[in-house]
Amino acid sequence: MSAVIVSGKDLAVEKRAFIKEKVSELHMEKSIQPCLAVILVGQDPASQSYVRAKQKACEEAGIKSILEEYPSSITQEELLNRITHFNDDASVHGILVQLPLPDHIDELAVIEHISPNKDVDGFHPVNIGRMMIDQKSFLPCTPYGIVEMIKSLDVSISGKHVVVIGRSNIVGKPVGQLLLKEDATVTYCHSRTKDLASITKQADILIAAVGRAKIIGPEYVKDGAIVIDVGVNRLETGKLCGDVDFESVKEKASFITPVPGGVGPMTITMLLHNTLQSAQNQASENKTFSS
Numbered sequence: 001m002s003a004v005i006v007s008g009k010d011l012a013v014e015k016r017a018f019i020k021e022k023v024s025e026l027h028m029e030k031s032i033q034p035c036l037a038v039i040l041v042g043q044d045p046a047s048q049s050y051v052r053a054k055q056k057a058c059e060e061a062g063i064k065s066i067l068e069e070y071p072s073s074i075t076q077e078e079l080l081n082r083i084t085h086f087n088d089d090a091s092v093h094g095i096l097v098q099l100p101l102p103d104h105i106d107e108l109a110v111i112e113h114i115s116p117n118k119d120v121d122g123f124h125p126v127n128i129g130r131m132m133i134d135q136k137s138f139l140p141c142t143p144y145g146i147v148e149m150i151k152s153l154d155v156s157i158s159g160k161h162v163v164v165i166g167r168s169n170i171v172g173k174p175v176g177q178l179l180l181k182e183d184a185t186v187t188y189c190h191s192r193t194k195d196l197a198s199i200t201k202q203a204d205i206l207i208a209a210v211g212r213a214k215i216i217g218p219e220y221v222k223d224g225a226i227v228i229d230v231g232v233n234r235l236e237t238g239k240l241c242g243d244v245d246f247e248s249v250k251e252k253a254s255f256i257t258p259v260p261g262g263v264g265p266m267t268i269t270m271l272l273h274n275t276l277q278s279a280q281n282q283a284s285e286n287k288t289f290s291s
């Protein structure tokens with residue numbers, strides 16, 4: 001039997017409509033328009049396209065967005081100064097620096113410079129730390145989107161064996177943590193894992209965040225597993241594909257996310273959600289998650 005294809009695109013449409021309503025309520029009731037500042041460094045075509053998609057999504061939801069673009073020659077100090085500027089601007093609720101950054105810039109120093117209260121990417125160590133101890137925080141958008149996609153299926157996460165392939169700070173590590181919070185049993189695999197298939201075949205929910213086109217074939221998947229594909233790989237033909245060999249794995253899985261149209265649109269949706277949340281935090285008496 002072929003798997004149900006889980007459309008992140010459809011779920012994103014639904015969630016973005018809800019966010020748009022809440023943005024409009026905030027505007028009407030408190031005269032606050034959520035605002036996201038985006039900093040893009042360099043000319044990477046993929047980053048440019050993700051930033052364009054974020055801006056379009058903001059516009060459609062009624063969220064204001066500000067884009068600042070810099071050449072890859074920008075110094076770290078200049079970049080930190082721009083972040084200070086947005087940290088100090090009360091009309092800006094979210095700040096995002098598109099990753100990756102050029103090699104001469106220390107990514108962690110940049111992320112740490114963003115006020116945790118405006119870190120709508122959820123990458124700041126304060127937000128990551130709060131997430132680890134189940135305190136309210138901005139959750140990283142891709143992992144958050146994945147959890148929302150799984151929750152949209154009529155299946156319980158509690159007690160399920162989740163296997164995450166990949167241990168990046170922005171996807172692999174946090175998605176395991178968020179699913180642990182949902183009472184899943186979580187195993188992490190990575191490039192040094194021995195006999196990967198013997199572990200991934202135990203997964204009720206398999207999350208592939210490897211970054212290599214179609215590397216996960218049916219031999220890695222248990223019958224009836226839920227397969228979430230985080231990869232966005234561009235083939236020489238120009239076509240996009242995930243880390244999972246979709247055509248063969250869909251014959252084995254119960255649910256599978258496509259690429260494009262799966263996790264990607266949910267990443268941007270959760271960014272809108274976090275930006276709205278930040279503006280709502282400012283509007284309420286306790287201005288931050290931590291106060």
Ligand SMILES: Nc1nc2c(c(=O)[nH]1)N[C@@H](CN(C=O)c1ccc(C(=O)N[C@@H](CCC(=O)O)C(=O)O)cc1)CN2
Pocket residue numbers: 049050053096097098099100121141142232240259260261262263264265266267268
């Ligand atoms: N500051 C950040 N940088 C990066 C993040 C992030 O969350 N914050 N994540 C990725 C890139 N990313 C968002 O920035 C992102 C990647 C993919 C998609 C997406 O919608 N993909 C589409 C296909 C798009 C295409 O046609 O190229 C899909 O999967 O359907 C959205 C956002 C690294 N950097």
